[in-house]
Amino acid sequence: MTTTGEEHARALTGPWWWARWRSAVLDGSLALVSAVECGAEGIPFAHDAGIPVSVGIVFGLIAGSVLLVRRKWPIAVVLVAIAITPAQMGFLMGIVGLYTLAACELPRRIIAALAGMSLLGTMIVTFVRVRQDMARGDLTLGDWFVPFASITTSLGLTAPPVLLGLYVGARRRLMESLRERADSLERELQLLAERAEERAEWARNEERTRIAREMHDVVAHRVSLMVVHAAALQAVARKDPEKAVKNAALVGDMGRQALTELREMLGVLRAGEDAGRRAAAVPLVAVGVAAAQAASRVVDEAEGPCLSELEELVGQSAAAGMVVALSVEGEARGYAAEVEQTAYRVVQEALTNVHKHAAGAKTYVRLAHRGAEIAMQVENEPPEPGSGSAARLPSGGNGLLGMRERVVALGGVFVSGPTDAGGFRVSAVIPAV
Numbered sequence: 001m002t003t004t005g006e007e008h009a010r011a012l013t014g015p016w017w018w019a020r021w022r023s024a025v026l027d028g029s030l031a032l033v034s035a036v037e038c039g040a041e042g043i044p045f046a047h048d049a050g051i052p053v054s055v056g057i058v059f060g061l062i063a064g065s066v067l068l069v070r071r072k073w074p075i076a077v078v079l080v081a082i083a084i085t086p087a088q089m090g091f092l093m094g095i096v097g098l099y100t101l102a103a104c105e106l107p108r109r110i111i112a113a114l115a116g117m118s119l120l121g122t123m124i125v126t127f128v129r130v131r132q133d134m135a136r137g138d139l140t141l142g143d144w145f146v147p148f149a150s151i152t153t154s155l156g157l158t159a160p161p162v163l164l165g166l167y168v169g170a171r172r173r174l175m176e177s178l179r180e181r182a183d184s185l186e187r188e189l190q191l192l193a194e195r196a197e198e199r200a201e202w203a204r205n206e207e208r209t210r211i212a213r214e215m216h217d218v219v220a221h222r223v224s225l226m227v228v229h230a231a232a233l234q235a236v237a238r239k240d241p242e243k244a245v246k247n248a249a250l251v252g253d254m255g256r257q258a259l260t261e262l263r264e265m266l267g268v269l270r271a272g273e274d275a276g277r278r279a280a281a282v283p284l285v286a287v288g289v290a291a292a293q294a295a296s297r298v299v300d301e302a303e304g305p306c307l308s309e310l311e312e313l314v315g316q317s318a319a320a321g322m323v324v325a326l327s328v329e330g331e332a333r334g335y336a337a338e339v340e341q342t343a344y345r346v347v348q349e350a351l352t353n354v355h356k357h358a359a360g361a362k363t364y365v366r367l368a369h370r371g372a373e374i375a376m377q378v379e380n381e382p383p384e385p386g387s388g389s390a391a392r393l394p395s396g397g398n399g400l401l402g403m404r405e406r407v408v409a410l411g412g413v414f415v416s417g418p419t420d421a422g423g424f425r426v427s428a429v430i431p432a433v
Contacts, residue, residue, distance in 0.1 A: 023071070045087045099168075130145070225316055330370060351365070352399065372431060375427070
């Protein structure tokens, strides 16, 4: 697992400018060693400069302790190391300072300039010291050794820390870039997960709404006709046994049709649940799409009604005692399955509402096939006094809302409301494509 930017920011718990306590301890240890080194080198420096030894030691201690601020001011550390190079002090400070300078996010020209100054200063001091040793007779090598020693010493004290610092700095910047990318990717994945959850929730709500609407269409009309026939059966059971038998047969037919359609709906739902369990291992990003597809399958996979069954639907209402007339205008042609199902359900729900709220009222069903659309209208006259049904059908208040949702979803227009004569009219126009 990678450390995110927020966790990295919370990890900055060190004192002052240090990110962590161990960094402060490391810099303090290096500064202590450097101060001791420079203090020890201050003794021969004091003899050569003709100053008191205590002054040379204090000067070395102060100069060496500058390494403590190498992370805060790396340029100052390198300049101090270059400044005390003629006194043959601060070898550790020079090496560590060049490494820190190269590892910092500073312009390359500044790093190159300071590294060049350190290289040149070390080369000059080494050249002078080796030449003085050879002049005193401490070294008996040839004259070639002077430039060789100065060049190799200066390169050995400058090049390795600079190259190592450049490598560590590049690696650190690469890790920071990867960390930022990981943070960005984590935020994007979290956002995608949230959006997928929202889409999945929306798809589930849409699925529940469509299932409820379809169940209402399947059950309400059949059961309403069953209740109407049962009430009629109760009324004529003693007076007209033959008609009672006919009504009982109709009730049985309606019940069987309702059960058949319910089995089809439940079969589709069970199939959708099995598919959902098989897809439990799908990543969260695909949940929304899968749920939306499942919502569409609930209605699409079921064998829905079509306009060719509209005459049979009207005949069932007529058999239940409704005075209903069907008129069809235009030439019938094939439509998309969802268009025919929606048109059928609109007429079905409108007739169901007539059974519930205007029993005994004369009803007119009109269907018009037009060039680019199909129109339907169900209008009933006001019920005659004393012709109310004894069935007492309940009303859930969702019929008109479901019809409107179906029609609007296909880009159509739905209008419903009372007529001037006291009846009720339901009209819908659906695009044919």
